[in-house]
Amino acid sequence: MDPWHSLSKWFTNGDSTPFATTHGKPLFEYAGDDPRVNRLLNEAMGSDAQLIISVLIKNGKGVFEGLKSLVDVGGGTGTVAKAISNAFPELKCSVFDLPHVVEGLEGGNNLSYIGGDMFKSVPSANAILLKV
Numbered sequence: 001m002d003p004w005h006s007l008s009k010w011f012t013n014g015d016s017t018p019f020a021t022t023h024g025k026p027l028f029e030y031a032g033d034d035p036r037v038n039r040l041l042n043e044a045m046g047s048d049a050q051l052i053i054s055v056l057i058k059n060g061k062g063v064f065e066g067l068k069s070l071v072d073v074g075g076g077t078g079t080v081a082k083a084i085s086n087a088f089p090e091l092k093c094s095v096f097d098l099p100h101v102v103e104g105l106e107g108g109n110n111l112s113y114i115g116g117d118m119f120k121s122v123p124s125a126n127a128i129l130l131k132v
Contacts, residue, residue: 032100042101046079049131053083064088069125071096073118077105080131085111096123 003010003018010021020026031038056063064070064084068091072081075095084094085108092110095102099115107113114123122128 017057028098030054032098035127038100042076045076049076049079050083053080057083057087061087064127067091067126070094070127070129071114071123071125072095072129073122074130076101078107078111078113078131081111083110084129092125093109094125 002022006018006021009017010121013021015021016026019030022032025033027041028132031041039120050120057103067088070081070091071094072078072084073096075081075097078095081093083097085091089110092112094104094112094114095107096114096116102115105113116123
C-alpha cells in the first residue's frame with residue numbers, strides 16, 4: 001500500500017513508478033534483492049499465465065506447428081514454457097529471465113532455463129514469446 005501513499009510525490013519526481021518512489025528502485029530490481037518478494041511476484045505471474053496458456057494450447061495449436069525452438073522471454077519460473085514443452089515434446093523450449101529469477105530452476109528433456117537481460121540480448125530461436 002505504501003506506493004499509493006507516494007502518488008503525489010511520484011507525480012513530481014520523475015521516477016518510473018510509485019513503487020520506485022517508495023522503495024528507491026523498480027519492482028523487479030527490488031524483487032532481485034528480496035527472495036520473499038521474488039517468490040511472491042513469480043507465483044502471481046505464473047498463476048495468471050496458467051489460464052492464458054491453457055486456452056492458447058487448446059485453441060491455437062497451429063501457432064506452434066513447424067517450430068523447432070521457442071524462447072519465452074521474461075518467462076519467470078517457466079509456467080508457460082512448461083505447458084508448451086509438455087504439449088509439444090518435439091519443440092525445444094527455453095525460459096529466459098533475470099538470473100535471480102531462474103537461479104536453481106531445472107529444466108527437462110526439451111525445457112531449459114537461461115539467465116540474462118532481455119535489454120542486452122535474447123537467445124536465438126525460431127520463435128520468441130513475450131507475455132505481459
